[in-house]
Amino acid sequence: MRRIALVDVNNFYVSCERVFNPKLEGQPIVVLSNNDGCIVSRSAEVKALGVPNGSPWYHVRELAEKHQIQAFSSNYTLYGDMSRRVMDVLRQFSPDQEIYSIDEAFIDLTPQPHLEPAALGRLIRQRLKQWVGVPVSVGVGSTKTIAKLANHAAKKRAEFAGVCDLGLLDAGALDALMRGFGVREVWGVGPKLEAKLTERGIRTVADLRDAPASALREAYSVVLERTVRELRGVSCLRLDQVRPARQQIISSRSFGEPVFALEELVQSVQRHATRAAEKLRRDGSVAAVVGVWLETNRFRKQDAQYHPSASTRLPAPTDDTLSLVAGARRALERIFRKGYRYVKAGVCLSDIGDRRVRQGALFELPDHAAKRERLMKVLDAANERYGSGILGPGHAGMTRPARWAMKRLMTTPAYTTSWNDLVRVQA
Numbered sequence: 001m002r003r004i005a006l007v008d009v010n011n012f013y014v015s016c017e018r019v020f021n022p023k024l025e026g027q028p029i030v031v032l033s034n035n036d037g038c039i040v041s042r043s044a045e046v047k048a049l050g051v052p053n054g055s056p057w058y059h060v061r062e063l064a065e066k067h068q069i070q071a072f073s074s075n076y077t078l079y080g081d082m083s084r085r086v087m088d089v090l091r092q093f094s095p096d097q098e099i100y101s102i103d104e105a106f107i108d109l110t111p112q113p114h115l116e117p118a119a120l121g122r123l124i125r126q127r128l129k130q131w132v133g134v135p136v137s138v139g140v141g142s143t144k145t146i147a148k149l150a151n152h153a154a155k156k157r158a159e160f161a162g163v164c165d166l167g168l169l170d171a172g173a174l175d176a177l178m179r180g181f182g183v184r185e186v187w188g189v190g191p192k193l194e195a196k197l198t199e200r201g202i203r204t205v206a207d208l209r210d211a212p213a214s215a216l217r218e219a220y221s222v223v224l225e226r227t228v229r230e231l232r233g234v235s236c237l238r239l240d241q242v243r244p245a246r247q248q249i250i251s252s253r254s255f256g257e258p259v260f261a262l263e264e265l266v267q268s269v270q271r272h273a274t275r276a277a278e279k280l281r282r283d284g285s286v287a288a289v290v291g292v293w294l295e296t297n298r299f300r301k302q303d304a305q306y307h308p309s310a311s312t313r314l315p316a317p318t319d320d321t322l323s324l325v326a327g328a329r330r331a332l333e334r335i336f337r338k339g340y341r342y343v344k345a346g347v348c349l350s351d352i353g354d355r356r357v358r359q360g361a362l363f364e365l366p367d368h369a370a371k372r373e374r375l376m377k378v379l380d381a382a383n384e385r386y387g388s389g390i391l392g393p394g395h396a397g398m399t400r401p402a403r404w405a406m407k408r409l410m411t412t413p414a415y416t417t418s419w420n421d422l423v424r425v426q427a
Helices: 013-021 044-048 057-067 076-091 116-133 146-158 171-179 190-200 205-212 213-219 224-231 260-282 321-335 368-386
Strands: 002-010 029-032 041-043 069-072 097-101 105-109 135-140 163-165 247-260 285-295 309-318 340-352
Touching: 002 029, 002 076, 002 116, 013 029, 013 076, 029 044, 029 163, 041 044, 041 135, 041 146, 044 057, 076 097, 105 146, 116 163, 116 309, 135 146, 146 163, 146 224, 171 247, 205 247, 213 224, 247 260, 260 285, 260 321, 260 340, 260 368, 285 321, 309 321, 309 340, 321 340
Parallel strands: 029 069, 135 163
Antiparallel strands: 002 105, 002 135, 029 041, 097 105, 247 340, 285 309, 285 340
């Protein structure tokens, strides 16, 4: 029988903050989104207060003062490095791994039939807590969908103590567990689909498992049919050890303050194009089209509204930062209009292909591509060694915060990636 485990870090952003500040253990804390706008991660203590994820921070200020909720700005540098450490540890338990998101991964335990999955799950929990410092939940099942459900049970049911192997339950216990969870807890069932399924009388996980798969396929999609079959123990979803190539790469941020001038928009767009180009090179891909968009504040009805976009097709697909920045600037200059209160800009790379089959521009000099490739390697090496954004074209290499930079007034240090931010221990 196939055995798939889903390992998920509990309250990931919050847990990362607690690793380097143990005084936060047991305290109600939240981590905020870009510009310190909304809550994107909550500790168990905040969840117990009934604060929903996604709540605007200013809406809960009064509650925060009453219960001494501490807030932190998102520290993506720290979270990304901690995620890498978690995945490195998981790779020691199985080479067959699918990184599903920044804080969760599937691992295939099938090639290790001599190991008891629940005991292995407990070992994973212990090792990640000891080696990385973060708490995790482990769910084991015969399919990816069941492993997801098992992980949810591991978090919500105290009797599982953080590790749930649904393969250990007899038919009656498994049926009771599935009837105890609403259909929304099934992987891939969102609020809109939940409402439609409820109209058909499908309210629990067990109801969905027992529903006619072919009828659901005709009414909704083949994806839902596969979900039903997975809940019955029929594996329909493979473990993707190599992520499929991205069709688009997007980099965007809301501004810390409204922007009116073209020059400031150029700075922001250059920074986004630089970041997108770095992602492109990490993927081993090239892009043929670079697009730019701008936004004004849709919620300020008193403002003139303008939400333009434009794209530039490059002479040849490329991963070269300078070429992509130049293309983004040309697109920006076509859509910029004076007199608007811009609150966001973004860059999108599309028509993405494999770098190994890249075809150069018709009039490109023979040694030009080699020189630019060496330049990009220097650029990436400098930013990896000294910190993202330390070197780049034009304004993209600025380290001084610009007026348009997003607000992060409560950011903790980059404990694991900056020499200056290393934790100091005094005897």
